[in-house]
Amino acid sequence: MTEFLIIGRGLAASVLMHQLHEAEISFHTIGTPSLSTSSRVAAGLWNPIVFKRMTAGWLAKELTDGVMPFYEACEIRTGKKFATERTIIRPFNEEQEERLWTKRADDSLKDFLDPVIYRDHFPKGLIINRGYGLVKRSGNLDVASFIDATEALFNDQITEAQVVYADIQQHHQSVSWKHLTAKNILFCEGHLIRHNPWFNWLPLKPAKGEIIHIACEDIDLTNQVFNKDGFILRTTDGTLKVGATYVWDDLTDTPTDPQLTELEEKVRQMTHAPYSLKAHLAGVRPSSLDRRPLIGRHPSLTNFWVFNGLGAKGVLMAPYFAKNFVHFYKQSIPLHPEVQLNRYYDRFTQTQDQTHWST
Ligand SMILES: Cc1cc2nc3c(=O)[nH]c(=O)nc-3n(C[C@H](O)[C@H](O)[C@H](O)COP(=O)(O)OP(=O)(O)OC[C@H]3O[C@@H](n4cnc5c(N)ncnc54)[C@H](O)[C@@H]3O)c2cc1C
Secondary structure (H helix, E strand, C coil): CEEEEEECCCHHHHHHHHHHHHCCCCEEEEECHHHCCHHHHCCCEECCEECCCCEECCCHHHHHHHHHHHHHHHHHHHCCCCEEECEEEEECCCHHHHHHHHHHHHCCCCCCECCCCECCCCCCCCCCCCCEEEECCCEEECHHHHHHHHHHHCHHHEEECCCCHHHEEECCCCEEECCEEEEEEEECCHHHHHHCCCCCCCCECCEEEEEEEEECCCCCCCCEEEECCCEEEECCCCCEEEECCCECCCCCCCCCHHHHHHHHHHHHHHCCCCCEEEEEEEEEECCECCCCCEEEECCCCCCEEEEECCCCCHHHHHHHHHHHHHHHHHHCCCCCCCCEHHHHHHHHHHHHHHHHHHC
8 A cells, every 4th residue: 555645736835755765765745836826936945044144043053964965866857957056155145244253264164154144256147245155965856847847757647636634534444535545644735724624723924925037147156156135146047047036014915016116125125137027926934923933733633744934945844854754654764843833732622622612
């Protein structure tokens, strides 16, 4: 019998397909990409630094150690190219920022910051007033190409369909959806997990994001990313992606005029070069309340699983935690304590109590 039915067609599902394949665990994926576009619109950056605090992000070393080797292995497996290491250009506005950079590059962030302050030969077309620093161990995944290549590779194990929860049947030691049966079901539905009757008690704080693609000849940016209260990076088709915005009170995938205005303002802060707008896209990031992934087994249904809460950092987090998930499933190696669902079991208990009282 197949080991896992995976529900979802985004980044989480694709990364899991590779990790399960590598561990020789069988799966069949069901989903339709159009219900949630987050993965397909994502800029695909990974960045170990939190610029606002000039600290390393959560598990920065562990996550960055594995990210490129994982996507490179997927490139070999699929025969396609979608991941590149790219340094991030971070311009300074004042002397204090430069001093902090030098200090951090010397101690707590020495793995991630180039200690050199670049004061001349600035890349063409970018607004850099006094100099810049470079972040190392950062990069970019063309997420849509990664998903396409993954789905082409595992084509026979994918069914295109919108899953209606009423069609999922629980049996004693298996679960089925229509004609497909497996030992387990694993939900990777992004922010739409909010509607999942088995996991809707997990606290999500989804964040809509918008991004634009522009054409601009006068910016010299190939294998680097420019980050200044927003980012610019070049895509494989030669256009530039500029992003991204955050909105919490509109959870649609529809691009809006106010966010376009904000993105165009970001462009003006980063370049004076003329450009033309090529695309304007939106998606909803599946962020959790405490900004940690939500991974594990349902508290009472032992063959119902979830892999969610990747938020704004899915590209960096998914490979590490998909491996962690597989190790947990296969060898009972514990999941990282901060991603385990037991931190929210009180919410699950409350929903059970409410169901009890209302019946
Ligand atoms: C503008 C923007 C920029 C971003 N930039 C970055 C970035 O630079 N770096 C980064 O790491 N992350 C970035 N992200 C975040 C990134 O997109 C997410 O972390 C990640 O893609 C989430 O993947 P997911 O598979 O969990 O969710 P999703 O991408 O939402 O995928 C869920 C999938 O499940 C399908 N689905 C759901 N319910 C059902 C159902 N009932 N039946 C069938 N199918 C179903 C959906 O259609 C979809 O295919 C960005 C997001 C946005 C919006």
